[in-house]
Amino acid sequence: MPDGMNVDYDGLIPNNVDLNADARVKKALETWHPGYIDWWKDMGPEGFQEALVYLRTAVSVDPKGWAKFDYVRMPEYKWGILLAPRVEGRLIGFGAHKGEPAWQDIPGEYRGMLRRLMVIQGDTEPASVEQQRHLGKTAPSLYDMRNLFQVNVEEGRHLWAMVYLLQKYMGRDGREEAEELLRRRSGDADSPRMLGAFNEQTPDWVSFFMFTFFTDRDGKMQLEALAQSGFDPLSRTCRFMLTEEAHHMFVGETGVQRIIERSCEAMRAAGIDDPTDTDRVRALGVIDLPTLQRKMNLHFSLTLDLFGSEVSTNAANAYNAGLKGRYREDKLEDDHRLIDSTYPVLRCKDGAIIRDESVPALSALNMRLRDDYVTDCQGGVNRWNKVIERAGIPFRLTLPHVAFNRRIGEFAAIEADPEGRVLDAGAWAANRDRWLPTADDNLYVTGLMKPVDAAGAYASWIAAPKVGIDNKPGHFEYVKLWS
Numbered sequence: 425m426p427d428g429m430n431v432d433y434d435g436l437i438p439n440n441v442d443l444n445a446d447a448r449v450k451k452a453l454e455t456w457h458p459g460y461i462d463w464w465k466d467m468g469p470e471g472f473q474e475a476l477v478y479l480r481t482a483v484s485v486d487p488k489g490w491a492k493f494d495y496v497r498m499p500e501y502k503w504g505i506l507l508a509p510r511v512e513g514r515l516i517g518f519g520a521h522k523g524e525p526a527w528q529d530i531p532g533e534y535r536g537m538l539r540r541l542m543v544i545q546g547d548t549e550p551a552s553v554e555q556q557r558h559l560g561k562t563a564p565s566l567y568d569m570r571n572l573f574q575v576n577v578e579e580g581r582h583l584w585a586m587v588y589l590l591q592k593y594m595g596r597d598g599r600e601e602a603e604e605l606l607r608r609r610s611g612d613a614d615s616p617r618m619l620g621a622f623n624e625q626t627p628d629w630v631s632f633f634m635f636t637f638f639t640d641r642d643g644k645m646q647l648e649a650l651a652q653s654g655f656d657p658l659s660r661t662c663r664f665m666l667t668e669e670a671h672h673m674f675v676g677e678t679g680v681q682r683i684i685e686r687s688c689e690a691m692r693a694a695g696i697d698d699p700t701d702t703d704r705v706r707a708l709g710v711i712d713l714p715t716l717q718r719k720m721n722l723h724f725s726l727t728l729d730l731f732g733s734e735v736s737t738n739a740a741n742a743y744n745a746g747l748k749g750r751y752r753e754d755k756l757e758d759d760h761r762l763i764d765s766t767y768p769v770l771r772c773k774d775g776a777i778i779r780d781e782s783v784p785a786l787s788a789l790n791m792r793l794r795d796d797y798v799t800d801c802q803g804g805v806n807r808w809n810k811v812i813e814r815a816g817i818p819f820r821l822t823l824p825h826v827a828f829n830r831r832i833g834e835f836a837a838i839e840a841d842p843e844g845r846v847l848d849a850g851a852w853a854a855n856r857d858r859w860l861p862t863a864d865d866n867l868y869v870t871g872l873m874k875p876v877d878a879a880g881a882y883a884s885w886i887a888a889p890k891v892g893i894d895n896k897p898g899h900f901e902y903v904k905l906w907s
């Protein structure tokens with residue numbers, strides 16, 4: 425096995441970065457560790473700290489077999505520091521330093537920018553654990569509960585990943601940032617998490633699946649862009665995080681898909697051919713498709729705000745410096761410097777949405793990443809619609825226009841409908857409840873959230889998965905609640 429693939433599990437902090445050879449960083453992480461465990465016990469899954477959960481733990485970074493499954497109490501999970509194997513002779517792939525050897529240490533002039541990138545990424549990881557901490561109590565099955573907890577422990581590990589980089593490469597500043605990452609709290613009035621979507625609530629399981637589909641996917645896009653980094657330790661860290669992130673995408677996409685399957689099946693069995701007849705559909709104890717559409721509109725628009733302003737000097741600087749690339753930069757064919765090129769950007773001019781062809785490509789990198797994100801989302805939505813189509817139900821889910829319900833960037837100052845038509849305040853207020861979840865939708869969905877904790881059983885509103893985790897059979901006890 426190439427160097428660095430096996431993980432050392434002997435010490436307090438599992439790692440494949442030879443922590444034993446680095447007394448300073450080892451000490452810093454061991455000092456941070458108790459605060460992390462306190463944070464996990466306070467802010468992690470509420471009511472399930474003693475349960476035995478069938479979790480995967482990374483035991484290697486070999487893409488062919490890195491995970492081991494076993495029952496674990498979450499506070500005893502092996503949160504490790506795992507970097508993808510080093511690629512010999514790796515070169516910086518873009519920006520002003522294109523073609524130079526990738527940096528193994530932090531270039532002094534980019535310290536501030538790198539610190540900011542790591543802290544913003546790091547802050548999202550514990551935030552989502554905090555947002556999801558009450559959901560265990562209403563899990564629709566043990567299978568889903570286990571998936572929730574798997575996502576949660578891996579977000580915890582992602583925090584470790586960023587904290588390692590901060591501690592190792594940022595010295596005292598890094599130690600302070602690592603403390604701050606444990607101090608901020610999602611939704612807290614005084615010290616909230618850094619980004620808006622990570623201060624919203626995740627009150628029910630439909631929101632959870634939408635969050636993992638839409639918001640974890642923003643995480644995937646950001647990690648893909650950072651995986652291209654010329655700062656090699658960041659690149660290697662993000663590459664391994666992406667292998668875990670794939671499971672989070674899976675949980676979101678299949679979660680929504682199973683809701684759709686169940687709703688369609690119930691509608692067909694009851695002979696309902698108007699999917700917008702909400703009262704009749706809800707009488708079946710399933711989630712009506714228009715409510716799913718409204719939930720989707722909310723989570724999609726909140727997540728788009730995470731990409732920042734369409735036109736951004738920060739993004740241009742990070743690219744030029746070789747710190748944050750484009751989505752799959754290494755697969756793109758152009759000069760990878762973007763000095764003279766432009767990229768089309770949707771802008772708001774005099775209250776109208778126009779396509780501006782004149783924006784320098786370097787300044788439009790947030791927009792470009794967001795476009796790649798929308799394409800990635802659309803693939804999942806198409807697969808959801810196949811399920812509805814196969815059931816013969818006349819309804820299709822659609823992603824709203826990027827100008828819909830935005831708080832950051834070009835469209836923050838206007839209101840637009842899901843088709844992208846600009847509205848005055850009156851028209852928005854009169855129609856808002858058609859497009860975003862209403863109090864009534866939330867009440868109905870919350871009412872459905874009753875825990876189902878018998879092995880192999882599922883709540884009325886969601887279909888069983890086709891295959892078990894780790895190929896386990898349908899009745900497998902994914903969480904042992906009373907052990």
Ligand SMILES: [Fe+2]
Pocket residue numbers: 549578579582643
């Ligand atoms: Fe993450």
Ligand SMILES: [Fe+2]
Pocket residue numbers: 579640643669672
């Ligand atoms: Fe994630």
